[in-house]
Amino acid sequence: MAEKTKAAGVPKAKKIWMDGELVDWDKAQVHVLVHALHYGSSVFEGMRCYSTPGGPACFRLHDHLHRLRQSAKIYRMDIPYTDEELAAATKELIRVNEQQRCYVRPIVFRGYGPMGVNPLDSPVQVTIATWEWGAYLGDEAARTGIDVCVSSWTRLAPNTEPSLAKAGANYMNSQLMKMEAVINGYAEAIALDINGYVAEGSGENIFIVKDGGIVTPPSGASILPGITRHSVIVLAKELGHEVRKQIIPREGLYIADEVFLTGSAAEITPVRSVDRIPVADGKPGPITAALRKAFLDIVTGAVPDRHGWLEPV
Ligand SMILES: Cc1ncc(COP(=O)(O)O)c(C=O)c1O
Known part of the structure; x- marks a missing residue:
């Protein structure tokens, strides 16, 4: 053990x-x-x-x-x-x-x-x-959703540290975000990019659902283009949703129907409030739940691995 x-x-x-x-x-x-x-x-x-x-x-x-x-x-x-x-x-x-x-x-x-x-x-x-590492954002997170804040720290500017590299040094910025969030009672922080548009969490990508469409910031918005993000885009399209990589203004988080984070550690984690403003009715939404199920079904082998994503050990 x-x-x-x-x-x-x-x-x-x-x-x-x-x-x-x-x-x-x-x-x-x-x-x-x-x-x-x-x-x-x-x-x-x-x-x-x-x-x-x-x-x-x-x-x-x-x-x-x-x-x-x-x-x-x-x-x-x-x-x-x-x-x-x-x-x-x-x-x-x-x-x-x-x-x-x-x-x-x-x-x-x-x-x-x-x-x-x-x-x-x-x-x-x-x-x-x-x-062995359990649920990165807590065991309750998937059921209830998490509370996040918009960080006072800006994500890496494009001509400072390249966000397409998953470099240790990038996580100094992530740590500033995370510490501020946790000390203020939030599970996670979302940083804006240098232009004031939504970028990503300290260790996750972000998606919003609005009027049935799914939007995530483009790779030019100072994000790490996540492998979970890519997987979710593929699965969302299979479920019949339109997915756009598009800039998201901060207030887009406040008026979204659903918000969720993706990452290898965080998997697919619903967000229930942003800056204490509830996302819709403050409960994880149906599209987030369907995507989470589709993702977990594949990674746990509950359904056939139709994309060849699993590599047996
Ligand atoms: C800053 C940041 N953005 C996004 C992600 C999500 O990437 P992935 O889905 O490849 O784990 C991570 C996690 O690795 C991250 O640290």
Whole structure:
């Protein structure tokens, strides 16, 4: 059985994959002078492995590894492993850790080297960790919906930190958003982009439903183009809904019929209020519920995987 760590509360697994080796969980360590610790030079992924009738299966593993490589490319990092090698490593790790379901966290970072800001002479390291992680925004969230606020922090401006890279440094902005939200009694914050339009949550994309149509901000609105977001767009179209990638003004959140967040960690989470203004009647709406069901049916193997999204471990 998984044992809880004291500090972070992440349940320990047996091993972590580190630069090609399976290392004991407690021995997966780096030097305090790694470049990433000082300058934020890391890119990473977060995905889930689900328990299905056919055994554990990773959701869109290759799409996540593809995005990891693109994030690394933006920061001129050469990942010293192929996607196939990283996919095999991920699956081997889950098998060795004997996990039926888990969260998977590959990270590529600049390691120990010259301590200047220039990262190019620091080695690129890769690790993959897996742990059991329940509902990211709380167990009640799916049933009741969550309360969110619009952040006083603006999301990354396009000419500052690229939002298409899932870079560790981007999450300093996310942390400012999240801390402000939590301290003020909200489950999550939604940031606006530099132009004042809705961007995304600290770790999720956002959708609104209005008059039967579904809208989500475009990739130019300082968002990470989520893999769950893409999956939801595909599923929504299958359910007969029109989906538009379109800028959303802040007040569009207040007058939406439904609002929901998507992410590998958050899955599909309904929002019941924004800045204490109830979304419709303050209860999760039918389109959110139908999409959530369609998503969970696929990831848990309850229905056939018609899109080839599940990769058996
Ligand atoms: C800032 C941000 N936006 C969006 C997402 C959703 O992306 P995905 O669905 O690929 O997990 C995440 C989660 O990874 C995120 O951290």
